[in-house]
Amino acid sequence: MSIAQIKAKIISNQRLNGNYGHLEFESGLIAKHAVAGQFVNIRVADALEPLLRRPMSIHGVKASKVKIIYEILGKGTQILLTRKPGEFLDIIGPLGNGFNYPRLAKSTQATNILIAGGMGVAPLIFLAEKLKLSKPLVLIGARTKKQILCLQEFKALGCTLKLATDDGSVGFKGRVTDLLRIVLEQTKPLGLFSCGPHPMLKTVAQIAHENKIPAQLSLEEHMACGIGACLGCEVLTKTGYKSVCKDGPVFSSEELIW
Ligand SMILES: Cc1cc2nc3c(=O)[nH]c(=O)nc-3n(C[C@H](O)[C@H](O)[C@H](O)COP(=O)(O)OP(=O)(O)OC[C@H]3O[C@@H](n4cnc5c(N)ncnc54)[C@H](O)[C@@H]3O)c2cc1C
Ligand code: FES
Known part of the structure; x- marks a missing residue:
């Protein structure tokens, strides 16, 4: 199992259907090793708050790009929505076992x-x-x-x-x-x-x-x-x-x- 902590460059991050977001980031390593059902743990801001990472399922991978979709619920996901293409996110993944298929x-x-x-x-x-x-x-x-x-x-x-x-x-x-x-x-x-x-x-x-x-x-x-x-x-x-x-x-x- 290959788990990495990386600084991943945001490729796109858009509001979707009102209260949701769609984020794509660059990580050849996560894209290569991800199994469907695994997740990534995202530090949404470089500041001390919020301290805890937010877990998000891997929604898809394409070449070296990884996609997630998220519902905007509280502080963490509200901050995530403000993050811009070109910025970097501290991400750990791929985590967990995933589906057996x-x-x-x-x-x-x-x-x-x-x-x-x-x-x-x-x-x-x-x-x-x-x-x-x-x-x-x-x-x-x-x-x-x-x-x-x-x-x-x-x-x-x-x-x-x-x-x-x-x-x-x-x-x-x-x-x-x-x-x-x-x-x-x-x-x-x-x-x-x-x-x-x-x-x-x-x-x-x-x-x-x-x-x-x-x-x-x-x-x-x-x-x-x-x-x-x-x-x-x-x-x-x-x-x-x-x-x-x-x-x-x-x-x-x-x-x-x-
Ligand atoms: C393995 C895993 C994969 C996940 N994948 C996705 C995903 O792909 N897309 C997505 O939108 N969300 C996913 N979640 C849930 C997501 O992590 C939380 O919605 C997010 O952390 C909320 O952060 P927040 O700061 O916006 O909300 P907070 O301010 O932390 O909480 C806002 C509200 O959301 C509820 N909440 C917080 N965390 C969770 C949770 N883990 N499960 C259920 N309710 C929660 C709180 O009880 C509260 O009512 C996943 C969670 C896990 C454990
Ligand atoms: S979140 Fe710490 S053991 Fe699962």
Whole structure:
């Protein structure tokens, strides 16, 4: 595993869809070694505040460029949005384990279902690119139409898309996990891959268990060090406590104790 702390040059950083940002930075090393599902830990400012780095999933890589997308939530992401092309960001990565997909990546037959809740689309685009030969089915859930991201990117990869919104402004009206239950009445996929809020992942795990389908879930715990040193992001698994930043963020659904 090659983890580096680098000063990465920002190539572009733009506001996206109102409350989101899309940032591209230069790092041949991270681009070369990144696995879908891994993340980078970004120091958003050179000042003392905010002290803690902000973890962001690797959204995609192209040659020596690495992309992330982020929701502007608090101080860290607000500062990140102000950072300009040509400036440098202190970044550690690639971190974590990532999804386990090499066997599936070669298959043109496999049906895989990717389930994203909100910002959970961020790592799943990178995964969809790796699984594109099998044209995965992608389910995206959000509160409302405006919060559904990356549709064109998934379409460009040949994915079939199904959407769910809480308010019914687009797609199925209800939770993406209810949509998943409906889809599974007609399809028996080889695997489920999911990223999103904790309650959603818990339901995906239950559905996977009921349908006897293996599922890989990417958790977004609050983090401090990001390298397994502070024990701040531990989750309980069948083999004891594990850190989301080092042993995860991707866990098999059967491994986790909810
Ligand atoms: C492995 C991993 C990958 C992630 N990938 C992405 C990504 O690709 N894009 C993205 O937008 N966000 C991602 N996140 C979440 C992101 O790190 C936080 O949203 C960000 O750190 C918030 O920083 P802030 O200073 O803007 O907000 P803060 O001021 O720190 O917090 C603002 C609000 O966001 C909530 N929040 C903070 N951190 C998290 C977190 N880790 N998970 C859930 N809620 C949080 C806080 O509870 C608070 O309500 C990821 C988190 C992890 C652990
Ligand atoms: S954030 Fe420190 S151990 Fe995971």
